[in-house]
Amino acid sequence: MKRKVYNEVIYDEQTPLLNVPELVDNKTSNTVCFKSKAKDMEPINLPTERVPDWQNKAVELFGEMLDKYKGLRLFMDSCVRCGSCSDKCHYFLGTGDPKNMPVSRQELMRSVYRKYFTMQGKIFKNSKDCVAFDDNILKDWFTYFYQCSECRRCCVFCPQGIDTAEVTMAAREIMARLGVGTKYVTEVVHKVYTTGNNLGIWAPAWIDNCKFLEEELIEETGLKIPLPVDVNGAEVLLVPPSADNFVNTNTMLGYAKMFYAAGVSWTTSTFCNEGGNFGMFLNYHNYKTINNRILKAARDLNVKYILWGECGHAWRAGYMTRTLSGSMDFLTVKYPKHVCQFTNEMIKKGAFKLDKTANDHLKVTYHDPCNVARATTGMLEPPRDIIRATCNNFKEMHPDTTREKTFCCGGGGGMLADELMSMRMAGSKPRCMAVKATGANYLATPCAICKANFGESLKFWDTGAVVGGVHDLLSNALILNH
Amino acid sequence: MNLYAIILSFAAYIAVIIFITGFIGRLVTYFRTPAPLRIPLTPAPKTYFGALMRLFGNAIFFYPLLRKSKFLWLYGYVFHVSFFLVIMRHLRYFLYPVPEWVMSFQSLGVYAGYSLALSILFLFARRMFSDRDVYISLTEDYFALFLLLIIAGTGLLMHYYYRPYLVDIKSFSLGLTTFDWSAPSTDLLFIIHLLSVMLLVIYFPFGKLLHSGAIWFSPTIGKPDDISVRKYKNPWDKV
Numbered sequence: 001m002k003r004k005v006y007n008e009v010i011y012d013e014q015t016p017l018l019n020v021p022e023l024v025d026n027k028t029s030n031t032v033c034f035k036s037k038a039k040d041m042e043p044i045n046l047p048t049e050r051v052p053d054w055q056n057k058a059v060e061l062f063g064e065m066l067d068k069y070k071g072l073r074l075f076m077d078s079c080v081r082c083g084s085c086s087d088k089c090h091y092f093l094g095t096g097d098p099k100n101m102p103v104s105r106q107e108l109m110r111s112v113y114r115k116y117f118t119m120q121g122k123i124f125k126n127s128k129d130c131v132a133f134d135d136n137i138l139k140d141w142f143t144y145f146y147q148c149s150e151c152r153r154c155c156v157f158c159p160q161g162i163d164t165a166e167v168t169m170a171a172r173e174i175m176a177r178l179g180v181g182t183k184y185v186t187e188v189v190h191k192v193y194t195t196g197n198n199l200g201i202w203a204p205a206w207i208d209n210c211k212f213l214e215e216e217l218i219e220e221t222g223l224k225i226p227l228p229v230d231v232n233g234a235e236v237l238l239v240p241p242s243a244d245n246f247v248n249t250n251t252m253l254g255y256a257k258m259f260y261a262a263g264v265s266w267t268t269s270t271f272c273n274e275g276g277n278f279g280m281f282l283n284y285h286n287y288k289t290i291n292n293r294i295l296k297a298a299r300d301l302n303v304k305y306i307l308w309g310e311c312g313h314a315w316r317a318g319y320m321t322r323t324l325s326g327s328m329d330f331l332t333v334k335y336p337k338h339v340c341q342f343t344n345e346m347i348k349k350g351a352f353k354l355d356k357t358a359n360d361h362l363k364v365t366y367h368d369p370c371n372v373a374r375a376t377t378g379m380l381e382p383p384r385d386i387i388r389a390t391c392n393n394f395k396e397m398h399p400d401t402t403r404e405k406t407f408c409c410g411g412g413g414g415m416l417a418d419e420l421m422s423m424r425m426a427g428s429k430p431r432c433m434a435v436k437a438t439g440a441n442y443l444a445t446p447c448a449i450c451k452a453n454f455g456e457s458l459k460f461w462d463t464g465a466v467v468g469g470v471h472d473l474l475s476n477a478l479i480l481n482h
Numbered sequence: 483m484n485l486y487a488i489i490l491s492f493a494a495y496i497a498v499i500i501f502i503t504g505f506i507g508r509l510v511t512y513f514r515t516p517a518p519l520r521i522p523l524t525p526a527p528k529t530y531f532g533a534l535m536r537l538f539g540n541a542i543f544f545y546p547l548l549r550k551s552k553f554l555w556l557y558g559y560v561f562h563v564s565f566f567l568v569i570m571r572h573l574r575y576f577l578y579p580v581p582e583w584v585m586s587f588q589s590l591g592v593y594a595g596y597s598l599a600l601s602i603l604f605l606f607a608r609r610m611f612s613d614r615d616v617y618i619s620l621t622e623d624y625f626a627l628f629l630l631l632i633i634a635g636t637g638l639l640m641h642y643y644y645r646p647y648l649v650d651i652k653s654f655s656l657g658l659t660t661f662d663w664s665a666p667s668t669d670l671l672f673i674i675h676l677l678s679v680m681l682l683v684i685y686f687p688f689g690k691l692l693h694s695g696a697i698w699f700s701p702t703i704g705k706p707d708d709i710s711v712r713k714y715k716n717p718w719d720k721v
Binding site: 156 | 508511512515516517518519520521523524525526540544545546549550551554608612613614615617618619620621622623688690692693696697699700701702703704707709710711713714716718719721
């Protein structure tokens with residue numbers, strides 16, 4: 001394998017090479033999200049316009065964040081600019097804008113930190129390393145902190161364990177509380193409060209969709225496989241990403257068949273039919289409030305336990321549930337559990353009859369969504385085990401691009417907005433090149449945002465693969481009893 | 483005892499006091515800042531012991547850097563080890579009689595002086611010639627390297643070419659520990675060496691060198707992934 005020190009070549013000779021790009025200053029400085037609207041900011045408890053005296057308020061909020069998060073406090077001090085992360089961000093690899101190197105992204109925040117919170121800023125008032133919080137830096141913050149998908153890949157390579165996602169989250173919280181948000185994220189959070197999910201599907205439409213999917217299943221299998229909604233006293237509350245009900249319906253059918261075959265009663269809730277937590281991309285208050293809805297839905301429906309669906313950000317937020325939303329002791333599974341873990345346990349128990357040849361037309365490869373694989377508990381094996389149990393043709397991508405070193409799809413972290421399309425395609429490049437190298441025609445991934453972004457980018461980069469869920473494969477392979 | 487001895491001794495005390503209070507102050511701040519949301523880095527150990535082992539592995543062998551580039555790891559590592567050895571060698575100026583184990587560092591310390599200077603040059607060159615590293619480097623980075631280069635350079639020069647009168651230096655450094663101050667040699671190289679060391683020590687708790695203390699509190703490397711067994715409360719937002 002070819003490897004150079006400052007020009008990391010990620011793939012072997014036979015496969016397309018992805019070199020570290022040349023630095024092009026300000027290449028993506030114009031790819032900016034639309035600003036939030038007052039109608040979205042007001043209902044989610046944020047200032048509708050920039051607060052008065054915002055420069056000082058920002059510094060005050062910065063201080064508050066430093067006191068609240070050990071991560072931020074440490075990461076502001078401990079970077080030595082070793083450059084280990086500089087070629088690790090998919091947005092940098094895709095665009096070549098130096099401010100997309102994780103270290104420079106952090107530096108946007110750190111330069112403000114130095115100005116107001118260190119001796120250096122007090123002694124060297126005019127140093128260019130210490131930047132006063134003004135319009136220019138706010139513009140950079142708004143641009144580049146919304147060009148970070150909080151995927152944490154850089155953290156894996158940092159000798160100090162500096163997590164850019166923490167820095168990004170803090171910066172976004174400060175901006176949000178100054179009244180500066182993006183239209184996409186605030187709109188989605190607002191929709192969660194009104195309809196219960198990110199896509200804005202009202203309860204009747206959700207029920208209707210489930211009925212429609214039931215009919216699909218009858219046509220396909222001849223069996224009455226339920227997709228229950230708001231069933232009081234069911235065993236499982238499934239919190240899927242709402243996109244599974246609406247766009248990636250094969251995954252939803254996969255859950256339904258899986259629960260049917262396992263003989264487990266389950267339900268979705270119209271109050272909370274969304275796991276994906278966009279509050280995480282905005283501020284702690286909304287992060288928590290959205291997550292609280294899951295436990296409320298579980299209490300209201302008297303379920304035994306909660307399973308989180310195939311969604312990356314849902315899982316990251318869900319993983320924090322006991323800190324964010326309080327005890328889960330009223331449930332039988334007292335900690336967050338992912339549907340892939342559940343399915344995998346069932347497969348291990350031998351609950352399913354599986355016909356692997358049903359997936360023989362697929363050459364499958366698996367994409368670790370950043371938040372499932374890396375941002376939380378590191379769920380690396382369960383989805384792979386499911387794929388191995390249901391497919392004959394499974395090929396891993398290059399080891400530098402899987403497991404904890406996985407690349408982001410390019411659309412995570414509140415970046416799935418249409419105005420960021422060029423960023424999304426550029427950020428997706430490293431992953432798509434790795435997919436192309438395997439020659440796979442099916443990219444399995446348990447994350448709704450990955451599915452949405454790959455839907456576009458796999459075509460854009462000519463990979464010849466389509467994207468789908470992990471439970472889609474199970475759905476194909478499952479033999480149901482009549 | 484003369485004015486020269488008193489001024490240098492007091493400067494040394496002030497430097498050390500700033501270093502200790504500043505550094506400990508930072509560590510206390512780190513320790514007291516809550517970490518409400520757990521962010522252990524995948525693949526995370528499941529127990530505190532495992533996390534501690536990973537933290538030590540990271541802090542002692544820098545292995546994430548190894549994943550990035552073996553070359554950078556090598557001179558980064560050589561730099562830190564040499565620095566440690568050189569400090570060990572210098573203990574002989576502060577201890578009397580010199581213990582056996584400090585003596586065993588003497589010749590190693592000299593070689594370490596060379597590798598220290600060499601690795602600093604490499605680290606410098608990296609920040610001068612690789613365009614990504616040039617972009618991310620700040621004045622502070624060059625300043626720290628420059629200071630270290632002066633310290634290592636003057637140290638080596640004093641060992642090989644312009645040897646100052648060591649007995650005076652030792653009585654000065656020992657005098658600092660016993661509060662019996664005496665004047666060190668007035669050799670220019672020695673004064674530059676001493677003043678740069680003081681500057682480094684004063685700068686230590688206020689800049690990037692804090693990474694030496696910060697890593698021990700890292701919520702990503704040093705924490706286990708035990709969220710399914712342990713409940714974590716958020717101290718500033720109880721639910």
